[in-house]
Amino acid sequence: MTARLRVWVGGLAALAALAAAGAAHAAARTTLTAAIPRDAPPNYLLDDNGRPTGFAVELMALIARRAGVELRYRVEPNWGAVIDALRRGDADIIPDLGVTPERLREFAFSDPVETFRSSVFVRRDTHDVSGIDDLRGRKVAVMRANAAEALLKARGDVRVVTFQDFPDALFALLSGNVDALVYPEPWTWQRARAARVGDRIKVVGGPLIEIKRALAVRADDTELLARLAPAVAAVLASDEYRALYVKWIGTPEPFWTAQRVAAVSALILLAAIVGMGVWRYRTLARVNRTLTAVLADLERRTAEMEGFVYTISHDLKAPLITVGGFARLVEKDVECGDIEQARDSLAEIRKAAHGMEQMIEDLLTLARTGRIVGEAEEVDVGALVAELRSRCAHHIEQEGATVRLVGTPPRLRVDPARFGQVLQNLVENALKYRRPDVAPQVEIGAERRDGELRLYVRDNGRGIPPAYRERIFELFQRLDHEANGTGVGLTIARRIVEVHGGRLWVESEPGRGSTFWIALPGSAVVA
């Protein structure tokens, strides 16, 4: 009983030990250590956080998931170290290694996961090399532990220079220390472009070797290879594999595809058209505004000119009719021997000629007023009035008139000569249209109203009926037959004031007197 029990217990223990051993073995193999090189893009590289990534790493992750194993990476500085790690047993697997006859002696490989071709790279301006056969006796760079190293050494006709790091090999080629570089095409291109020297190298001849790449394990670890084989086959047949291949190894799709170029061209064209349209619209609007203003000004001037021409043609024709008429009458008078009558006719001719001369002079004065105004100067109205008093002293005395200044005279910024003429014209008008029985009194003063300075010339003359208050400013308009002059004085005065940016008008009480107002803008007044 006791012995049977002991045997039973012993059997149980043995079974348990067996089970434990099996479990321990399985546990050791669910986490695989993969040796990878630090920097062999696109198959192996480290991302920004220092974690391994790349085609081989992602592919291995897919395979591991299917096979139900965990992965741990052992990152080595170069391929030599990677292969040593697997050889020593520090790693269980290399996810993606070139299959060469030498390696097959110590490693076992899965089905190939990709195939690279290694080609001969030379400098772009090398023209005497069109294949590996032209490199006899010349220096050719290879990477240590790369399939090409063994291949070229076996040929024996080139001087093989082995590099540990790819950039060293690449720049040895560029600097001329070696004449060629043999390395897998996609890796070389990718790294040369990343170093911005992609346009400095070229491939010559056909591919030197085609190297299949596959998962590598130690030759004696066939159990692991067998475990992984179904996962490898499944992954290779999957869409995920294709996506991965295109992502890492496929030619990157150029950003500027035909569609994109067309779309951007269309956008630029559209923007240009819209821009031109807006520019054109704005320009046109601005030109239109200018033209409208110019047109309005031109129309105003044309109307003014037409009125002017009409007046001139009419008013200058009148004395001509007189001259023509009386000239013929003089002949008749002489025929009849009527010397008295002839003298009278000649007097009419003389008067008409004189009148005409006067009109032409006045017209010239008016035309000049429109064009030429002298430099504005600071001038005191008091000084202008004093000057005016002395200039018209005779006339003032003759009429028994008084001309006086009311209040403090303002200072103006005007053309003194022209402005003096305005005041003189207004004062002479006041004397001319006086009441016969009242001594003329003329007052000159200033008021500030509605933000402008208003000068006034006030008289106690006969005044102007409302109907004539605008007409008197027209060319050759007079109110009285007996008055001297052609009727241009007020026209000139108004023109001068307008050229200074001001306005001239009259207020009047018939029978009591008139007040002529000159409103001036701030620019013509000294504050």
Place this chain on the structure above:
Amino acid sequence: MSSSTARPSADDRHPLRILLVEDNDAHTKLILRAFREDRLANPVHCVRDGEEALDYLYRRGAFSDPASSPRPDLVLLDLKLLKIDGTEVLKTIKQDPGLRAIPVVILTSSAADDDLRGCYEYQANSYLTKPVDFEKFHKMVQELDMYWTVFNRPPPA
């Protein structure tokens, strides 16, 4: 009885009374000389501006006496006048039912289209421009008189 006079058609009429509205004294003189040359004995009343013309026609102020200021049979009107323009005078005459029957002949130095158009619009009866040549002036006045005195039949009184 008076049908044997030199003016066969005007036998039963007084000579044409003319109101001359002219602001240019020399022109007034010329027109009067032209009438005189032809020994036309028309009574011509001269006024010198538009205001006087209307005063005369409405018998205002100095013209209130019908004996010295009789109603004219014809108005000779210059356009460019002092105070009130010829066009205004024409308009006033033609808008007044009591005056509009009086023929108004514009006699001016202006041949401007606007003036012509305006005058006909306000129903001027005729538009004449003053010729520089006195012979033409003379002939115009002569024919003017002939036309309005002899050929034209005035409205019944």
